[in-house]
Amino acid sequence: xxxxxxxxxxxxxxxxxxxxxxxxxxxxxxxxxxxxxxxxxxxxxxxxxxxxxxxxxxxxxxxxxxxxxxxxxxxxxxxxxxxxxxxxxxxxxxxxxxxxxxxxxxxxxxxxxxxxxxxxxxxxxxxxxxxxxxxxxxxxxxxxxxxxxxxxxxxxxxxxxxxxxxxxxxxxxxxxxxxxxxxxxxxxxxxxxxxxxxxxxxxxxxxxxxxxxxxxxxxxxxxxxxxxxxxxxxxxxxxxxxxxxxxxxxxxxxxxxxxxxxxxxxxxxxxxxxxxxxxxxxxxxxxxxxxxxxxxxxxxxxxxxxxxxxxxxxxxxxxxxxxxxxxxxxxxxxxxxxxxxxxxxxxxxxxxxxxxxxxxxxxxxxxxxxxxxxxxxxxxxxxxxxxxxxxxxxxxxxxxxxxxxxxxxxxxxxxxxxxxxxxxxxxxxxxxxxxxxx
Numbered sequence: 001x002x003x004x005x006x007x008x009x010x011x012x013x014x015x016x017x018x019x020x021x022x023x024x025x026x027x028x029x030x031x032x033x034x035x036x037x038x039x040x041x042x043x044x045x046x047x048x049x050x051x052x053x054x055x056x057x058x059x060x061x062x063x064x065x066x067x068x069x070x071x072x073x074x075x076x077x078x079x080x081x082x083x084x085x086x087x088x089x090x091x092x093x094x095x096x097x098x099x100x101x102x103x104x105x106x107x108x109x110x111x112x113x114x115x116x117x118x119x120x121x122x123x124x125x126x127x128x129x130x131x132x133x134x135x136x137x138x139x140x141x142x143x144x145x146x147x148x149x150x151x152x153x154x155x156x157x158x159x160x161x162x163x164x165x166x167x168x169x170x171x172x173x174x175x176x177x178x179x180x181x182x183x184x185x186x187x188x189x190x191x192x193x194x195x196x197x198x199x200x201x202x203x204x205x206x207x208x209x210x211x212x213x214x215x216x217x218x219x220x221x222x223x224x225x226x227x228x229x230x231x232x233x234x235x236x237x238x239x240x241x242x243x244x245x246x247x248x249x250x251x252x253x254x255x256x257x258x259x260x261x262x263x264x265x266x267x268x269x270x271x272x273x274x275x276x277x278x279x280x281x282x283x284x285x286x287x288x289x290x291x292x293x294x295x296x297x298x299x300x301x302x303x304x305x306x307x308x309x310x311x312x313x314x315x316x317x318x319x320x321x322x323x324x325x326x327x328x329x330x331x332x333x334x335x336x337x338x339x340x341x342x343x344x345x346x347x348x349x350x351x352x353x354x355x356x357x358x359x360x361x362x363x364x365x366x367x368x369x370x371x372x373x374x375x376x377x378x379x380x381x382x383x384x385x386x387x388x389x390x391x392x393x394x395x396x397x398x399x400x401x402x403x404x405x406x407x408x409x410x411x412x413x414x415x416x417x418x419x420x421x422x423x424x425x426x427x428x429x430x431x432x433x434x435x436x437x438x
Contacts, residue, residue, distance in 0.1 A: 010035035017043050025050055025059070025067075032057060040065045040089070048073045055081045061088030061118075067104075069094040069123070074102045082111040086118065094123035101153065103128035107135065115140060125153035126174065133162040137169060141414045144173035149197045154179040166191060170414035176202045177219065180209075189213045192411045195420075199224045200238075211236060215411040216248075222267065224250040231257040235408035241267040248289065251276045251299075258282075263407040264289060270312070273299040282306045285405050291317050293352075300324035308402050309333065309352075316352035316393070323393055327352075331399040339400045350398040 014020040015028050015038060022028040026047050028038045034056040042063030050067075052059070059076075065088075067075045072095045078084050084107075091104035103125035107113050110129075114136040120126040126142045129135055137156060146152035155171040156178045158164065164186040171177035177193030180186075180203035191214045193200035200216035203209070204226045215237045216222040222238035224247070225231060231254065238248035248267030249259070253275040260283045264270040270289040271281060276299045284307045286292045292312040293304065297320030304325060309315055310333040329345070337346030 010037070012037040012039060014039045014041060016041035029054070029057070044068055046070055050076045052076065052078045052084055053081050056083045057081070058085040059087070059089075060085070061090075064088065064090050064119070066090040066092060068092055069104065071095060074104070074106060076105045078105075078107045078110050078113055080109045082113070084110060084113040085116070086114070087116045088118065090119045090121065091123060091126070092121040094125070096124045101125055101128060101157075103153070103157070106130070107132050110135065114138070119143075120155075125157055127156045128153075129158045129161050129164070131160050132158075133164070135161065135164045137164070137166045139168050141170045142172065142174070143170075143415060143420050146173055146175060146197050149175040152197070155193075155196065158183045161186065171200075172196065172413075172415070172417070172420060176200075177216075178202070180204070180206045182206065184208050186210075187212075190411055191215075192217075192413050194218055194413065194417055196220065200241075202226075203228060207231070213408060213411065215239075216241070217417075221246055221250055222248040222264075224252070225254050225257075226250075226252045227254075229255045229257070233257070233259045234261045237263045237265070237408060237410055238267060238270075239263075239265045243268055247272045250274075251279070254279060260284060261405070261408060263287075264292075269294050273302065275299060277301050279303075280305075283403075283405055284308075285310070285407055287311055290314070293317070295325065296320075297322070297324070302326070305329050306403060307331070308405050310402070318353065318393065321393060327393075327395050329397050329399060330395055331402045332395065333402075335398050335400075337398065337400070344400055345397040346400055349394040349396045351394045353393050 013028055015022045015025055017023060024047055025040060025045060034054060037058040037060060040061050042065050044066045046068045067089055069075045071093050074095060075091055094104045095102040104120050104123040106128040108130050110132045112134045115127060116138045118140045120142040122145055142155040144152050152174050154176040155174040158180050160182045162184050166188045168190045171193045172195050174196050176199045177196040178201040183206040185208050187210045189212045194217045196219045198220045200219035200222050202224045207229045209231055211233045213235045218240045222241045241248050246268040248264040248270050250272045255277050257279045259281045262284045264286045266288050268290045270286040270292045272294040274296045278301045281304045286309045288311045291314045292309050293316045295318045302325040304327045307330045309330055315332055315334060332350050335346060335350045337348045340347055
């Protein structure tokens with residue numbers, strides 16, 4: 001009965017620097033009750049730390065009001081309040097600290113809190129959820145200007161959360177685009193993550209999650225999956241992750257997961273597996289990567305099948321010549337076999353490991369010889385005398401032609417990526433009003 005009465009008597013109040021019910025957001029929050037809506041009109045609000053403790057409050061921005069942290073404050077903290085909606089704001093210039101997790105918006109112990117259609121500019125942490133469940137983060141634009149990971153937090157940070165939905169966000173210029181730790185039963189889709197210093201998305205100890213239709217471009221690493229189980233990663237794009245220790249897809253101690261229908265284009269490593277067991281990697285497209293697959297000996301019982309592996313410098317590298325995984329029925333553009341019986345498969349196995357790849361993995365300085373006549377002679381010797389490469393590491397049924405796989409849809413950025421990438425360089429003529437270089 002009380003809940004029904006609260007709904008029937010819910011009111012809407014306005015905030016602005018003029019003819020409104022209140023002149024500040026803090027004052028409005030002291031007067032509203034559960035179920036009420038606060039309409040904040042356009043303008044700039046510098047109110048320090050705003051705390052929301054009343055559940056079922058909708059905080060709605062009209063004409064993109066700006067909440068400015070003045071490089072001193074955490075702007076909004078939802079503290080043990082449920083079903084909060086924050087929509088339509090611009091959050092900029094949060095405080096910065098090496099000892100506190102200062103965020104533009106922090107959500108603590110909240111059930112059903114939503115952040116929708118907001119913009120975040122030049123914040124330390126932008127969005128921070130902890131000990132929360134059933135939250136929704138949708139249609140937000142998050143842009144930071146970090147050059148190194150020590151000067152910023154993450155665009156979206158979640159710790160100890162369950163049943164979250166993260167979709168259609170633009171995440172750029174932070175330490176990680178998305179960082180998850182102990183986040184379970186959650187969905188991440190249609191996000192665009194780019195120019196983040198460390199990872200496009202990074203998750204640890206996060207089980208039973210779904211990642212689909214995301215696009216990761218030019219981050220330190222595309223995706224890092226660590227210490228997690230039963231993860232489903234499908235229909236994602238990983239592009240242009242280059243560097244000495246840079247990966248499109250890094251898997252470390254991942255178990256019983258499926259990774260399929262992903263597109264990996266021009267990354268230093270495509271798939272990098274370390275200590276990962278019982279995973280299925282299939283229907284992926286790996287094009288023009290430095291190393292398509294790096295498979296450590298402690299990764300066992302994985303199935304790698306039905307992938308198109310095209311134009312990579314090295315198709316496969318490992319540190320063990322024994323086979324503890326199933327690698328079969330893939331298309332390899334470097335395969336030079338034949339198909340006499342016309343069944344679509346090569347009549348001789350394909351051995352994806354080159355002798356030079358083994359030597360260069362042990363002595364990286366040898367990579368300067370990659371295009372040399374010596375390496376070409378080694379490749380010719382392998383074709384003439386295949387016994388120099390262990391027989392166990394082979395695809396016994398390689399496809400003769402590419403599989404009919406299509407790259408997943410590419411999510412378009414919400415902002416001009418090149419323009420804001422220049423902002424990261426600290427050019428004051430471009431950065432303008434959005435912030436200052438730390």
